Every structure is written in C-alpha cells, then in structure tokens.
Amino acid sequence: MGKVAETVTDFVLPIAHSEDLNLIDVEFLKEGSDWVLRIFLENKDGDLTIEECEKVSRSLSIILDEEDPIDKSYILEVSSPGLERPLKTEEDFERFRGELIAVKTFKKINGEKEFIGTLKEFADDQITLILDDDQEISIDYSLVARANLTFEI
Template sequence: MSKVVDVVEELVKPIVDELQLELVDIEYVKEGKNWFLRVFIDKENGVDIEECGIVSERLSEKLDEIDPIPYNYFLEVSSPGAERPLKKEKDFEKAVGKHIFVKTYEPIDGEKTFEGKLLNFSDRQLTVEIMVKTRKKTVTIPLEKIAAARLAVTFS
C-alpha cells in the first residue's frame, strides 16, 4: 500500500506545487469492501471545492495514464479540515501556539494521550502545556514516540 502512496505523491506533487497548494497527506485504505485513495491539500486560508476539483481532475488523468492501482477505488481530494493531522516536522513547527491532540506508542508520565497547547517544537521534541485537574503542566514528547497527532478544535 505504501507503494501506491509513493506513486500518487510523485504524481500529485507537481500539480499542487503549480497551484501553490500544500500536499498534507495521502491515504490509500480499504473500508469495508471498497478502496479509497484520499489526498488532502491545504493552503494558508484553506482550500475551496474548486481547487479540490482541479487537483482531483488532473490527478485522475495522471492515474488513468499509468494505472498504478490494481483495484477499483474512489478518489477523494479534500481539505484536511480543522483537525488537520500533524505528521512532518514542518507540521509541528507550524502548529506551535495551537491546541493539539497527541497519542503516543508508550506512556509518558503514565499517560498515552495528551491534549493542550503546543508551546515548542525543537530537537524533535514537543513541549505541550496540558491541564491536570485545575493546574497547568508541561510535558515533553519525543517525536519518535508519537503514534498520531492532530490539531484539536477548542471551544473557548
């Protein structure tokens, strides 16, 4: 499956670059009996449906030319949404000062899930300010211990 993602990334990168968009993520997953190829794009003020349509159309043409996917699949091109995944170092750098949610592979200070403000990202480590009961506390999370991370929507 990662071979498909690699091929799709190679095909879609020039398209998003030309449109001055950011390629956020690519997923190739089976859900039930259907395969889905999902491409997430973004830009500073968010992407609109027209931009998603252009990327989808151009990528679809490229995929039809080389036919790298052995199964029938649904192609979806969209914004990553408000709870954008954080995967690359640059994602964490851009998220400093924002509210995030992090899941780790193993416990840190007895916990595997953290939600709070990303105070800093340097030397491949996150410093996150979390609330423990009624007190603020900072926790340092090494990048290699992160199973999943995303921006978190807050209602304050």
C-alpha cells in the same frame, strides 16, 4: 506512510505545486467495503476551494489512470484537511504553536498513549505540550504515531 501513499505522493506533488497548493497528507485506507485514496491539500490561505479540489482531482485521475499504481478499485477524494488537520512537518508544528493538539504515541509514556494539550514548541525532535493540569510533557517525535489539531466542544 504505505507504499501506495508514497507512490501517489510522487504524482500529487507536482500537481499541487503547479496549482500553488501545499500537500498535507495522502491516505489510502479501507472504509467499510471500499478502498479510499484521500488527498489533503491547502492553499496559501490555509483552506481549499471546490474549484482547486476539482482541478487536482481531474489532473491526478488522468495520471492514476495512465500509471495504474493501485491494483484495486478505490474512491478518490481530494479535500482540505479540515479542523483536525494532521501535523506532519516541523513547519506544521511551528505554524500551529499555541494551538490545542492531540498526539497519539506508538508506546506508553507515563502510562498513556494519547495526549491533548497546547503545543508549546517543537525543538530537537521533541514536541512539548502544556496539558490541562498545566504540566508540561515532552514527547520524542520518533514515538509519535499521529499528531493533529483538535478542538474543545
């Protein structure tokens, strides 16, 4: 997580908690010619209403305008994480055990950097997947660049 995302996380967490929402992720990235600050949240039901997005967006906008932590113009987006939700915490991996996930690693494991499989478990900082060929692979969490839910078409 970059410096902007870390700073914004500190601003978003109290707002999310006051609205009984879980902060899933904060991204600050360039898309085309625009910078985008994207906040992903969910409620207890695992989704997010438009009203909840609006409340958080308004509250966060006020703080960002006052604190001014970002030295460039940007677009603020507040949304649910969607179908391909990132998995960041041990709780995420526990919650989505048995689901199909995609994992990208910083370096190659068995000649590959991308894996798709059913999440078997997360234990001792290891993600264990069952791959399409029914083989299991354990990936050290420190090697994970990104993990997210995925789906088959």
